[in-house]
Amino acid sequence: MECIIREATIDDCEHLMGLIQEIATYHHLENEITINAQVLKADGFGKDPFFKCLLAEQPGEKGCKPGRPIGHALYFFGYSVNHGKMLYLENLYVVSEFRGKGIGMELLRKVAENALATGCMEMKFMTMDWNRRAKAFYERLGAHDTTESEDFHCMELGRDALERLVQKGSKGQP
């Protein structure tokens, strides 16, 4: 299917927030979301952007602006002590009625292009265990499951835990 892939701008943040809410709902994680469009604007389009984002949209009729984005890929850069520069893909999402038409693959292909253009050696991402279709989609591209092959577990410290950790450190200071 013909679609346009372009970099998101600050003016896309309301739509982008809608897509982020949809993918969270898809993963039954809608109650986990604490950000909003304002946060996206500040974090992605300020002086030191924390993420980059590609949007997929349908071409508009002649003379008309394209409509609401139908998919997105949100990513950021990181560093692996094993391999060097890496890209982390946080979200890949295509609106349900547009799935299976090659849009997800095209978004991912552009992300891969950006990874290579910036000298990245790998792209990392997570999928839920039950999301077999997404897992199969990535595996067909050559992805391997590091939880299975290397027993990696994905862990995180939330804001409260981070604050407790900082407090703990300061108690030991003279």
Ligand SMILES: CC(C)(COP(=O)(O)OP(=O)(O)OC[C@H]1O[C@@H](n2cnc3c(N)ncnc32)[C@H](O)[C@@H]1OP(=O)(O)O)[C@@H](O)C(=O)NCCC(=O)NCCS
């Ligand atoms: C995964 C996803 C981004 C792929 O985008 P897409 O535009 O449907 O993908 P393409 O048309 O380029 O390729 C289709 C492939 O996607 C895979 N796929 C994964 N999840 C799918 C879903 N929920 N519906 C349809 N296809 C899906 C299929 O295996 C399909 O391959 P097939 O045609 O050989 O069966 C999209 O289906 C989606 O947004 N799914 C829901 C959210 C999700 O699972 N995101 C990834 C989480 S890490």
